[in-house]
Amino acid sequence: MDLPSLVVVLQGALSPNPDERKAAEQSLNQFQYTPQHLVRLLQIIVDNNCDMAVRQVASIHFKNFIAKNWSPNEPDEQQKILQSDKDLVRDHILVFVPQLPPLLRVQLGECLKTIIHADYPEQWPLLLDWVKHNLQDQQVHGALYVLRILARKYEFKSDEERTPVCHIVDETFPHLLDIYNKLVQIVNLSLDVADLIKLICKIFWSSIYLEIPKQLFDPNVFSAWMILFLNVLERPVPLEGQPADPELRKSWGWWKVKKWTIHILNRLYTRFGDLKLQNPENKAFAQMFQKNYAGKILESHLNLLNVIRVGGYLPDRVINLILQYLSNSISKNSMYNLLQSRLDTLLFEIVFPLMCFNDNDQKLWDEDPHEYVRKGYDIIEDLYSPRTAAMDFVSELVRKRGKENLHKFIQFIVEIFKSYDEAPVEYKPYRQKDGALLAIGALCDKLKQTEPYKSQLERMLVQHVFPEFSSPFGHLRAKAAWVAGQYAHINFSDQNNFRKALHSVVSGMRDPELPVRVDSVFALRSFVESCRDLNEIRPILPQLLDEFFKLMNEVENEDLVFTLETIVDKFGEEMAPYALGLCQNLAAAFWRCMNTAEADDEADDPGALAAVGCLRAISTILESVSRLPHLFVQVEPTLLPIMRRMLTSDGQEVFEEVLEIVSYMTFFSPTISMDMWSLWPLMMEALADFAIDYFPNILVPLDNYISRGTARFLTCKEPDYQQSLWNMISSIMADKNMEDNDIEPAPKLIQVVFQNCKGQVDQWVEPYLRITVERLRRAEKSYLKCLLMQVIADALYYNAAMTLGILQKLGVATEIFNLWFQMLQQVRKSGVRVNFKREHDKKVCCLGLTSLLSLPADQLPGEALGRVFRATLDLLVAYKDQVAEAAKEEEAEDDDDMDGFQTDDEEDDGDVSDKEMGVDTEDGDEADSIRLQKLAEQAKAFRPNDEDDDDSDDDYSDDEELQSPIDEVDPFVFFVDTVKVLQASDPLRFQNLTQTLDFHYQALANGVAQHAEQRRAEIEKERMEKATATAAA
Secondary structure (H helix, E strand, C coil), X not given: CCHHHHHHHHHHCCCCCHHHHHHHHHHHHHHXXXXXXXXXXXXXXXXXXXXXXXXXXXXXXXHHHHHHHCCCCCCCCCCCCCHHHHHHHHHHHHHHHHHCCHHHHHHHHHHHHHHHHHHCCCCCCCHHHHHHHHHCCCCHHHHHHHHHHHHHHCCCCCHHHHHHHHHHHHHHHHHHHHHHHHHHCCCCCCHHHHHHHHHHHHHHHHHXXXXXXXXXXXXXXXXXXXXXXXXXXXXCCCCCCCCCCHHHHHCCHHHHHHHHHHHXXXXXXXXXXXXXXXXXXXXXXXXXXXXXXHXXXXXXXXXHHHHHHCCCCCCHHHHHHHHHHHHHHCCCHHHHHHHHCCXXXXXXHHHHHHHCCCHHHHHHHHHCHHHHHHHHHCHHHHHHCHHHXXXXXXXXXXXXXXXXXXXXXXXXXXXXXXXXXXXXXXXXXXXXXXXXXXXXXXXXXXXXXXXXXXXXHHHHHHHHHHHHHHCCCHHHHHHHHHHHHHCCCCCCCCHHHHHHXXXXXXXXXXXXXXXXXXXXXXXXXXXXXXXXXHHHCHHHHHHHHHHHHHHHHHCCCHHHHHHHHHHHHXXXXXXXXXXXXXXXXXXXXXXXXXXXXHHHCCCCCHHHHHHHHHHHHHHXXXXXXXXXXXXXXXXXXXXXXXXXXXXXXXHHHHHHHHHHHHHHHHHHCCCCCHHHHCCHHHHHHHHHHCCHHHHHHHHHHHHHHHHHXXXXXXXXXXXXXXXXXXXXXXXXXXXXXXXXXXHCHHHHHHHHHHHHCCCCCHHXXXXXXXXXXXXXXXCCCHHHHHHHHHHHHHHHHHCHHHHHHXXXXXXXXXXXXXXXXXXXXXXXXXXXXXXXXXHHHHHHHHHHHHHHHCCCCCCCCHHHHHXXXXXXXXXXXXXXXXXXXXXXXHHHHHHHHHCCCCCHHHHHHCCCCHHHHCCCCCCCCHHHHHHHHHHHHHHHHCCCCCCCCCCCCCCCCHHHCCCCHHHHCCHHHHHHHHHHHHHXXXXXXXXXXXXXXXXXXXXXXXXXXXXXXXXXXXXXXXXXXXXXXXXXX
């Protein structure tokens, strides 16, 4: 496509008519890979005679195409851009980037970033020469712009990947220093000068972020840079030209220069301000930095900060960074000595006022309370907030230098409380009181453990915090709720004070001002956690939940959801009457949060975080009502749309949380509905597309489908679940690019099929064994080898004759059994087994080996029979010992749990959940309790238990295992019964076997036989007790 035609197509892409726009986009896509297309786009972008809107469309298309196609994703993928076109783009883009207006420059800057990251230095060795040449020419701005992108490529690189940095610094830093020197001498401080200095600062920052280039270790070179940085730090920012709008003002060029200078000096101080942290080669440099510069920077910072004491302006980020430097100086004696002479002024006239409610806060509170709440709870805002930095400074001061400063600071706060109490209403220092309350809340950890304050906290709350619950000022009502929450965990000598605070916080949830309502909910969480008598909350639970959902309709805040989770956790099954309403409200809140997150397109958007919180809260509710299956039927229609949508690529941000909900729904519902079965294909598609990292999480619901919906799994042909499972497992196990750790859920799923579908999946035994054997030959990690061997053991238990026949047909029977016996015999120096460490592993192997004993003589000759018999005896004894050891540990844990475990409310209400106590509270609840523990631990079971660390002697407890039909099979009884059948069906063969056993194995056989009878009696007793309990229920 020639140049004029391309301009016409790009104009079409701007058309208000959607059909014309679509046709233009199709045309662009059709011609994008043709030779010269990229070059023509670049010609349009740089053509000043061309319409600006067309140039902008061209720049966006150019950027997107380069991002997608400049370098192939896979090593063997074909290049989509001709080398000659790449050369032309590289040659011309450097010349034009600095000349373009900002709107276009930003797009081409992104292109340049993509190209540099892909091509420098190998495919673009002359780039640095171009930069170096233009630093000495008229193109200084362009050269600095390109050098900034180049330096950023290595900002977070370390070791060998950082090697090119030395060459870049060698070639360019002398010129940068020269340019910087000339710039600081210019009298007319224009914004162009500020822009150039800012670029130099950013280049320097990227070059030193992880490591100081060796050239800067030269004291003369380093000193030359530091003189310039300190010059810029100390020089007042020009007053002329500063924007009046505070948002524009903080990003004004000269304030940006100040910010980047402080950034650099703080980074150097973090790296070299503490001699104890230095490796030997940096020690001399660190000593030089401390001696010559750390104190000077401190002085400059204090002078700069003094501006706000006298009513001057500093951007929030600058204040924040300076206070970070000062906080880092408190623990260092030499620096603290410098700080001390000015500490009182700093603390009481600069830092404390920053903690007080101010005009900007009031303006935001009145005009946009939602934004006020968002800023208050946003972690990212904390990075820029002077108030957070001031709180951190005070906390660090009383933590590291408490003896000299804690009492002094508390006296100051007490004076504020006093003057507030004494002043008439119209003259009360409301904002100072707000700052004092913030300080008391921020210091709660220190005050809770320091006398005399520790014993006066309750009185302080009653005298100075509680009255503000009814303050005419919203910000003080909010602060009172927040401080009360900080101290909710103290031991109140008068429970009426705890009750008063709790009810005030609950009333705050109905406050007319939104920030008060949100802070009250946040505080409520602490009160619920520390509440000893749930009867305090129980009567008001319905209205509490109503207020919650009104608030969730107004704001997206994950802290709201945390509080709800705490309430659900605390009340457990008592939440049953509210479960449906809770899930409906949380689902509605979830959709609102997702819509906000999609609109904002920000990964760390509070809406996205709150969405995750909503799903987590739903899981908490489902867990709390797990023994009430009918509730799962009620909530399913509400949760299905979330599961359906979020199991696709739309749900990647919340995938883990959604899978947890699917796991609960498929485990605790009375049966798995047809609607729930419709999620199976979605999980399979997700696994094939993007979700391989979530394979262990997906395994949980898949296991539930197969074990709890076995009939449908076996009979349904549309869709064919068995075939789709095979397609997924075989593809993953055959993939040579997948690590051992990544495929572990696959053999576990084969085991689930064999154990749950005994005698009903004969056609799948051979294919599954074939891929298992193939993968076993490539396996390196011992944990995966054990899992694959357990698939063979399960196949033997499924049908020993068929499995042995298949292994012989594949020509691998001898190889597999030799490997298996070798793995069974491997022990460490300590005597601990290397393989099959868990009870479950041993049991599966016992059942597989025992199943072989039932085979006739023509399939299992005498020698093999003896070998299998002895290996099984050894394994049964090891299994018995491990079970006994686990029981002993559990008993000890139960004793520990019961020691002083009950608190007042538990003695009153008996509402401790059986899961927390580790014992069952109700007759007949045992099975439910075990099911809940099993599911809660199920995800853990699917994580690798063995990182192949030969030094690790971890014993893996079996509470990490999933439920399966073999739970009901006792390996000792199964072994003895199988041997009895052998004895009855072929007495001579049995006699030959016993005669080949030495005394040791005969003794083991007798012991196992006795233990089997004991187990038989125990199992019968358990069955009778369960039947009695069920009848009684």
